[in-house]
Amino acid sequence: MADLKRSEIRAIENAMAFPRGFGYVLDFSDRTFDEYFQDEFGVEIYSEQFDTHGSSKRNRLLSYLHQADNSSALRVLRSLWDLREGLLSEREGLFGLEEAVNAGKPLRQVIERLQGEPDSVSTEGIKSFAPDRTLEELVADIERSLAANKPEVAIDHLHTYCMKRFAHLLRVRGIECGDDEPLHSRFGKYRKQLMSERQLHEFTDRALKSSISILESFNDLRNNHSLAHDNKILETFEARFIFSSINAMLVMVRALEAGRYDS
Secondary structure, X not given: OOOOOHHHHHHHHHHHOOOOXXXXXXXXXXXXXXXXXXXXXXXXXXXXXXXXXXXXXXXXXXXXXXXXXXXXXXXXXXXXXXXXXXXXXXXXXXXXXXXXXXXXXXXXXXXXXHOOOOOOOOOOOOOOOOOOHHHXXXXXXXXXXXXXXXXXXXHHHHHHHHHHHHHHHHHOOXXXXXXXXXXXXXXXXXXXXXXXXXXXXHHHHHHHHHHHHHHHHHHHHHHHOOOOOOOOOOOHHHHHHHHHHHHHHHHHHHHHHHHHHHO
């Protein structure tokens, strides 16, 4: 039996009500719903086994989820999520669609929990590196957002942190860094100087070089998908991945800098 709370069942019901209404499952007809479960999962959804909650598509889905193990339930919910995203994409720009998009967010959280993704993100790479009150407040605010499981809220401040960190790493080397110089340019200067200072494996150099384009894309995220402006922010699961990716790069930089970084 899938480990689903009552609140999670309601989240599934609400998400599946798009676009036809409560009691339906997405835009399935009885025939296509039957075919979907048979073709994708080898399940006879219209057998007596799955009419314990009622005969509607919604009730048959819930009956299946109550009887399935976590792995099987997760597989079905992931597939339904993808189908729902496709339906939303087809209707992009239509009036009133935002409500349907928001109704799907709790379902995404159910999927994340079932697949065992951690609620928290490591902040190993996010440390103060100079006696600077603004920096200390920045780090503290990032940690508060992550502790509340809101990495999407921390994206803006993570970008600011990176700007300050690489400006600092350039300054301690006597390299100029203008206030209007974008993040990926700062990192590019840093990487070039780093490679002149020490011998690094080709893989490490390639990874650092690829970070330049990643950080250039991060500029766009900060400007158009964070609370830096009046933007539609990222989904939590995507912000978690992005934050973890940037943090991994920062951890590597910290290791490369060793004693000099913290001095």
